[in-house]
Amino acid sequence: MSFEEKPYLREVRLKRDEVDNFDVYPFCIPAVKELEFLEFHPDVTFFVGENGSGKSTLVEAIAVSQGFNPEGGTKQSTFSTSRTHSELHQFLKTIKSFKKPRDGYFLRAESFYNLATLMDEVGYLSGYGGKSLHEQSHGESFMATLLNKLRGNGLYIMDEPEAALSPARQMAAISAIHQLVHENSQFIIATHSPILLAYPRAKIYQFSESGIYEVSYEDTEHFEITRDFLNRHEEMMRILMEDD
Known part of the structure; x- marks a missing residue:
């Protein structure tokens, strides 16, 4: 696939x-x-930042601007349990290549339970590995979606996919994402995970009180704090637990 596509x-x-x-x-x-x-x-492309920094708000608006349900799923997912999304998507202008993706999905941890309920109700389970998402753990259902539902040649937007994933499953998710990238897919992911953020050559945008700016992996707060904690965990625990 050429750069123009x-x-x-x-x-x-x-x-x-x-x-x-x-x-x-x-x-x-x-x-x-x-x-x-x-x-x-x-x-x-990754969005990172503290809770309330706007990364989920923007990733949701981008997803809605591309025709996805604000609560997640494919463009054909029309369910709605509550109208809590902002109108930011109406104020976004998107610039695309001439080639359209053949697949797409908005994976949103916050409302994935609602989507799983819908899939059970309509009986559409083949796209998720043939097993009810509610009969699997949260992490298993996320991985079932990543491994079975996403078919490649797609635009995939994700909001905190690590919420249900153990560290080992997050590493498995990197492998799945990498395979889909090789199958001409593009990902936009809002995350807190220093494991997912390690994906090589990714573009990382830091959301902060001063706006949005691009950073390297090693300069993200997620990497620095996790590294410092793991390297000095006993000292850090003493500091965190000491009396005032």
């Missing part, structure tokens, strides 16, 4: 001239307030 999603821009008030949600979130544009890697 991939990435499927090249860039997203905030239509700032259409925003009436940057003091209201979600435009008041610093990362959104300062957003001009983001360029995506042909293979894997």
